[in-house]
Amino acid sequence: MADMDKKPLRFLLQAFNYSLFMGVVWFFSNSPSVSLIGEDEAKITIAFSHAGQLREPCRMLSQEELNKLAPNMRKLDDCPRERSPVIIEAELDGKSIYSASLPPPGLFGDGGVDVFYSAKIPAGEHQLNLKMNDSVRVEGFNHQFARLVTVEPAQILLIAFNSKNGFVIKPASK
Amino acid sequence: MIINPLKRVYLALESWFNLSFGTEWNPLYHLGTLSFFLFWIILVSGIYLFVPFHGSLEGAHASVEAITHQQWYAGGVMRSLHRYASDAVIVTVLLHMFKEFASGRYRGFRWFSWVTGIPNLWMIVTIGITGYWLVWDEMAQYIAVGSAQLMDALPIFSGAMTRNFVSGGMTDRFFILIEFLHLLGQPMLLMFMLWLHVKRLSNVNINPPRGLAIGTFVALLALSLVAPATSHAPADLGRVPSELHIDWFYLNVYPLLEIWPPGQVWMLTIGLTLLLMMVPWLLPKKDGPKAVVDLDNCNGCGICFEDCPFDAITLQARTDGARYDHEVVVDPALCAACGICAGSCPASNPFRTPRGELKTGIDMPQLRVDELRRMTREAIEQMNTDIKIVVFGCEHGIDVLGLENDDTRGVKLICSGMLPPTLVEYALKYGADGVMVTGCRQNDCYYRFGNRWTRLRFDGERKPSLRARADRERILVQGGAEPDAPSIKRDLVGFRERLRKLKQITLAEAGE
Numbered sequence: 119m120a121d122m123d124k125k126p127l128r129f130l131l132q133a134f135n136y137s138l139f140m141g142v143v144w145f146f147s148n149s150p151s152v153s154l155i156g157e158d159e160a161k162i163t164i165a166f167s168h169a170g171q172l173r174e175p176c177r178m179l180s181q182e183e184l185n186k187l188a189p190n191m192r193k194l195d196d197c198p199r200e201r202s203p204v205i206i207e208a209e210l211d212g213k214s215i216y217s218a219s220l221p222p223p224g225l226f227g228d229g230g231v232d233v234f235y236s237a238k239i240p241a242g243e244h245q246l247n248l249k250m251n252d253s254v255r256v257e258g259f260n261h262q263f264a265r266l267v268t269v270e271p272a273q274i275l276l277i278a279f280n281s282k283n284g285f286v287i288k289p290a291s292k
Numbered sequence: 293m294i295i296n297p298l299k300r301v302y303l304a305l306e307s308w309f310n311l312s313f314g315t316e317w318n319p320l321y322h323l324g325t326l327s328f329f330l331f332w333i334i335l336v337s338g339i340y341l342f343v344p345f346h347g348s349l350e351g352a353h354a355s356v357e358a359i360t361h362q363q364w365y366a367g368g369v370m371r372s373l374h375r376y377a378s379d380a381v382i383v384t385v386l387l388h389m390f391k392e393f394a395s396g397r398y399r400g401f402r403w404f405s406w407v408t409g410i411p412n413l414w415m416i417v418t419i420g421i422t423g424y425w426l427v428w429d430e431m432a433q434y435i436a437v438g439s440a441q442l443m444d445a446l447p448i449f450s451g452a453m454t455r456n457f458v459s460g461g462m463t464d465r466f467f468i469l470i471e472f473l474h475l476l477g478q479p480m481l482l483m484f485m486l487w488l489h490v491k492r493l494s495n496v497n498i499n500p501p502r503g504l505a506i507g508t509f510v511a512l513l514a515l516s517l518v519a520p521a522t523s524h525a526p527a528d529l530g531r532v533p534s535e536l537h538i539d540w541f542y543l544n545v546y547p548l549l550e551i552w553p554p555g556q557v558w559m560l561t562i563g564l565t566l567l568l569m570m571v572p573w574l575l576p577k578k579d580g581p582k583a584v585v586d587l588d589n590c591n592g593c594g595i596c597f598e599d600c601p602f603d604a605i606t607l608q609a610r611t612d613g614a615r616y617d618h619e620v621v622v623d624p625a626l627c628a629a630c631g632i633c634a635g636s637c638p639a640s641n642p643f644r645t646p647r648g649e650l651k652t653g654i655d656m657p658q659l660r661v662d663e664l665r666r667m668t669r670e671a672i673e674q675m676n677t678d679i680k681i682v683v684f685g686c687e688h689g690i691d692v693l694g695l696e697n698d699d700t701r702g703v704k705l706i707c708s709g710m711l712p713p714t715l716v717e718y719a720l721k722y723g724a725d726g727v728m729v730t731g732c733r734q735n736d737c738y739y740r741f742g743n744r745w746t747r748l749r750f751d752g753e754r755k756p757s758l759r760a761r762a763d764r765e766r767i768l769v770q771g772g773a774e775p776d777a778p779s780i781k782r783d784l785v786g787f788r789e790r791l792r793k794l795k796q797i798t799l800a801e802a803g804e
Contacts (some may be wrong), residue, residue, distance in 0.1 A: 122343075128313075128401070129311060130310050131311065131312035132313060132507060133312075134312075135309070135312050135319075136507055136508070136510075137511070138512035139511065140376070140511050140512070140514070140515040141385065142383060143376050143379045143380050143383060143515065143541075144376070144515055144519050146379070146539070146540040146541055147375065147376065147379045147521075147539045147540075147541060148537040149537065149540075150540075150548075151535050151536060151537045151538070152535070152536045152547050153534065153535050154434070154532055154533055154534060154535070154536065154550070155532040155533075155534055157534075159532075160532075161532050163458050165454070165458050165459050166455065166459070167452065167455060170765050173415070182712075219768040221435070232452050232455055233455075234444070234454055234455050272531045272532045272533075272534055273531055273532075274458070274529070274530050274531060274532060275531065276458060276459060276530070278459055288459060
């Protein structure tokens with residue numbers, strides 16, 4: 119290739135190329151922007167970990183059954199490990215927004231279930247109903263939650279669950 | 293010669309940069325070294341930022357803000373340099389990939405460099421992601437939740453990670469883990485992968501020309517002063533960030549999570565990565581037969597070992613009982629079949645056996661040096677004109693056969709570095725008035741060093757050098773790609789005129 123002899127012109131071209139390079143770097147390091155939520159929208163998130171109740175209750179062994187076992191294996195009760203699936207339903211203003219039946223994980227089906235659901239909802243006042251069944255030995259839903267909630271635009275309404283208090287609305291930590 | 297459209301685009305870009313920077317500073321010839329230089333900027337600026345940085349959920353954002361605003365002239369500039377150099381690396385790496393792909397330098401013997409290069413890009417991207425995470429602003433929050441969603445889509449996490457983040461599981465300890473990854477774990481892994489990437493290359497250079505380095509640094513500094521890098525508002529896991537000015541160089545995968553489930557995003561990224569890694573076999577090209585050593589003609593001088601661009605030649609203790617200390621061994625798996633070794637072998641001297649077969653220490657089965665000598669002789673004999681020009685050229689530059697006419701004959705080499713300098717002398721001695729050597733564009737040899745070694749050999753700066761008695765006036769070295777054919781033809785016309793004048797002077801002197 120023929121090299122240019124005119125140094126000033128070459129420096130000018132270099133300056134142009136560097137400017138173009140930096141222009142590309144600057145533009146894509148900031149743009150285009152991403153809009154994650156509308157002005158009148160908020161988000162509901164249901165997130166918790168919960169182990170369903172045991173499928174079958176513990177059973178006390180009879181003396182006859184205990185006698186059949188080796189002396190070092192004579193545990194008084196027999197507790198099957200398998201847990202119940204967690205069935206959860208969520209309604210917002212009477213409309214179902216989430217419904218799931220989550221089987222217990224693990225080789226023996228004895229693990230805790232991770233519940234995670236997140237969706238955009240309109241900001242404002244809503245009637246929130248949550249129902250959960252965590253035992254195959256119970257008909258219907260053994261945990262229920264109904265609350266009138268108000269969500270501000272861009273707010274994340276975080277719903278959790280714990281065995282002691284049931285469903286709770288958590289303030290999200292920073 | 294048909295050039296594929298991608299290569300045409302690359303050659304046009306290369307021409308433009310040659311015009312602007314010259315062949316020595318052309319950034320397209322230094323994309324690898326330029327990336328390394330940008331890494332140095334990132335490293336130095338990163339160390340500066342690390343000192344006042346507070347690696348905790350409560351302190352991170354505030355400390356970054358203090359660095360950015362209270363000390364804008366130092367910390368702020370350093371932060372901007374850190375960010376923009378990181379972005380520039382993605383540009384140089386992508387251009388590097390484009391260049392290698394467009395010019396066909398990704399398959400055959402090069403498969404290893406290509407395959408090990410693709411994960412490097414992802415490695416760099418993940419370092420950038422953890423870097424943005426450390427700022428712990430709204431963008432970091434977006435990254436944290438998005439990354440957790442991606443991790444949860446893998447069978448090992450099963451939903452626990454996202455729940456952990458949104459319900460307050462982001463702790464200082466986790467933050468320190470991210471800090472460790474960004475500062476030590478990922479860079480160490482990247483260094484290892486870069487070593488692997490260049491493992492099959494010799495004479496690896498990691499420093500760009502000084503002028504190019506200075507220009508790049510000044511440009512980054514100017515951008516840092518004109519548009520300093522800033523943060524978003526502090527992270528708040530109780531709110532959704534409304535609008536984010538994300539860095540598309542690093543975070544381009546995350547917006548996909550807004551429209552696709554994480555599993556599909558994984559499928560796309562893994563699928564694209566595998567597709568890119570398989571390209572050498574999807575568009576294969578067979579290498580030529582590999583170099584062969586003839587121990588009877590090898591004295592183990594090691595010049596071919598020095599010149600091999602792909603580390604395919606090793607020196608080992610002599611095994612044939614000859615009086616020399618070493619012999620060379622070619623690893624066929626690494627050999628590019630370029631023939632540069634044959635050009636470097638002192639035994640490839642056509643004057644050694646004027647009548648008999650020319651056997652050299654290391655040779656190419658598909659184009660032996662003896663065959664090259666025969667072709668040169670025949671080319672000269674075919675011309676019956678007052679001026680006779682022999683043009684040696686390679687397979688990847690301009691087509692030498694396209695330059696042929698009554699007084700010009702072409703001899704095609706595998707690479708211009710395959711040309712033994714003594715063959716130029718031989719051509720001049722046995723009837724050629726001039727010898728032109730073409731090849732790839734200067735500093736852009738398909739086989740890395742072919743045209744560079746040729747110039748250095750002709751300038752007497754590298755063995756085997758062209759002897760002083762070879763008349764330089766009658767030798768023209770001019771590399772170029774196919775689009776440069778018109779300018780090379782013009783140079784050839786000028787060269788022909790020069791030879792004609794030289795001949796007239798010689799005849800006049802003989803007459804006197």
